[in-house]
Amino acid sequence: MNALVRRGVAADIPLLQQIECSAAQRFAQLPGLGWLADGEPYDADQHQRLMALGTHWVVEHQGQPVGFLAAERFGTDLHVWELDVALPHQGRGRGRALLSAAQQYAAASGVQRLTLTTFREVPWNAPFYRRFGFREWAAAEWPPRLQQVMARERALGLTPEERCVMQCPVTPAE
Numbered sequence: 001m002n003a004l005v006r007r008g009v010a011a012d013i014p015l016l017q018q019i020e021c022s023a024a025q026r027f028a029q030l031p032g033l034g035w036l037a038d039g040e041p042y043d044a045d046q047h048q049r050l051m052a053l054g055t056h057w058v059v060e061h062q063g064q065p066v067g068f069l070a071a072e073r074f075g076t077d078l079h080v081w082e083l084d085v086a087l088p089h090q091g092r093g094r095g096r097a098l099l100s101a102a103q104q105y106a107a108a109s110g111v112q113r114l115t116l117t118t119f120r121e122v123p124w125n126a127p128f129y130r131r132f133g134f135r136e137w138a139a140a141e142w143p144p145r146l147q148q149v150m151a152r153e154r155a156l157g158l159t160p161e162e163r164c165v166m167q168c169p170v171t172p173a174e
Helices: 010-029 034-038 044-053 094-108 126-130 144-155
Strands: 004-007 056-061 064-074 077-085 113-119 163-169
Touching: 004 094, 010 034, 010 044, 010 064, 010 077, 044 056, 044 064, 056 094, 064 094, 077 094, 094 113, 113 126, 113 144, 126 163, 144 163
Parallel strands: 077 113
Antiparallel strands: 004 056, 056 064, 064 077, 113 163
16 A cells, blocks of 8 residues: 655645544444444544644555644643544554654654543554554543543443543654
């Protein structure tokens, strides 16, 4: 798979919102999580804010965006807020290409750890990230920002049993 990964630009945003809606359809098949398939896509202002920070990547296929990774730096952590690949393009290495771009950015910019929250048992969530060296992070060790993220997720009805915080150490670039 030859994927072009580049920084996201404002002109991509309408397509990125469609990509997120497409990717979310995969949740429709999961008991108790089907409501996620009908959720609102990532806000355009959030996309623009992360693009301006240089922590937003898009993967293309035949010149068209088919996936994105939106992240934000917090000190020496890079937090992945969203990673989505359009349903017809899943399972072809495009998510791996996006995650690799974020890891390369992190290594080159002094980031020590990638963080994210995800579903513990959903096959394309925590099990996917484990293959890249992510490990679950014990709640007692979460910094305040991740405690706040998990509190917001609980307020949305997501339980601590189904969600987890993961982290992955970053090897500095040579």
